[in-house]
Amino acid sequence: MSIRTYGPNAVDWEERIDLDRLRRERLDRLRAALDRSDLGALLAFDFANIRYMTSTHIGTWAIDKLIRFALLPRGGEPIVWDFGSAARHHQLYNPWLEGTQRARAGISTLRGAFHPDAGIADDVAAKIARVLADHGLQDDPVGVDLAEMPVLAALAAQKVDVVDGQQVFLDARRIKTPDEIALLAQAASMVDAAYDELYGFLRPGVRENECVGVVSKVLYDLGSEYVEGVNAISGERCSPHPHVYSDRALRPGDPAFFDILHSYNGYRTCYYRTFAVGSASPAQRDAYTRCREFIDHAIASVKPGATTADIVSLWPRAEEFGFADEEAAFALQYGHGVGLSIWEKPIFSRLVSLDHPEVLEEGMVFALETYWPAADGWSAARIEEEVVVTADGCEVITKFPAEELLVAGRTYWTVGGPLNSLRESQSHLNTPAGSRSRP
Secondary structure (H helix, E strand, C coil), X not given: CCCCCCCCCCCCCCCCXXXXXXXXXXXXXXXXXXXXXXXXXXXXXXXXXXXXXHCCCXXXXXXXXXXXXXXXXXXXXXXXXXXXXXXXXXXXXXXXXXXXXXXXXXXXXXXXXXXXXXXXXXXXXXXXXXXXXXXXXXXXXXXXXXXXXXXXXXXXXXXXCEEECHHHHHHHHCCCCHHHHHHHXXXXXXXXXXXXXXXXXXXXXXXXXXXXXXXXXXXXXXXXXXXXXXXXXXXXXXCCCXXXXXXXXCCCCCEEEEEEEEEECXXXXXXXXXXXXXXXXXXXXXXXXXXXXXXXXXXXXXXXXXXXXXXXXXXXXHHHHCCCCCCCCCCCCEEEECCCCCCEEEEECCCCCCCCCCECCCCCEEEEEEEEECCCCXXXXXXEEEEEECCCCEEECCCCXXXXXXXXXXXXXXXXXXXXXXXXXXXXXCCHXXXXXXX
């Protein structure tokens, strides 16, 4: 497998990402997954599933509103009912939907904002039932990814047998096509650049929310479709991990870790890096070394035929790093598929993977992320790499350096020369935990 990255433009002098092929192959895989099931059709309200099925997108403002829906009948072509003028736009610019035949106006219940007596849910169900009847599928079960209760009730009133369809969607999306892998690698390359800018920006006095702004600008300037989130965590906020950034100002000697999640042509990243600001304590360095070892051992074990259980068995139990059980420590030693959403199959966690292992296959793309709290009781390390499973192993597509803990910020000079970048954090030196972390 050859994983390449390109510029964001289409050109006539080089073969790059083939978007027509991407559309065809995604739909082919979804059709194949539907054929393997006992379902008559798949009904999608989730934007990632709608995009995978129909190659349509109306902006990230709408991803949480459940306003659009699409149906793939067995043996038929996908139909998308879209928000207002978006349907007309698709008729004009999405020839693969054959104009008004498969790009239609329609809207769901706006998460309940429409008055219940307006009959919007009934209208959605009637549209679905009509297409099912046209294909002779009115008696077959329909797999739905997610939907609002009024829509489910209206479908039941139409005698549509609704069952869970999310597993069928995720089964189709589990193995990535070459174009999907190229888009995921391109998305990761944009985060490489964001981390380079962030590394130069970090210094005492800048705030976590400013770091989020710096990263977001780099990504949008490079062509990101959507900066889904930037986790910016520093200082004593690192342990326990709060999973949300704040307005805290960075201080000398702080650890700071970041997770950058964005979308390029729909394809996401999930990509942690940890830095020290000005200098690092021995406790921080040791935590980083442990964290790096956990992820390196996991990456070395990735190959077709290995299982998620094989990977998570290399990671520490929750009790070993201060948590009562695996549920309390969930997502600290973790892995997940990455594609049109950031958490897809396969999932790697001691919570589920030891008892319910999933087999790794060539063409899977997933992120592996590890965490370790430092002995000083307040700092911690967090690292994440995205990998593509190849025929005989895997390739890492997250390239910003992370082999050793990087120290960001200016070099300080003393009368004896440059200040040592490995030094005790003075604000914690005289605490019991700080004293124990001294060499």
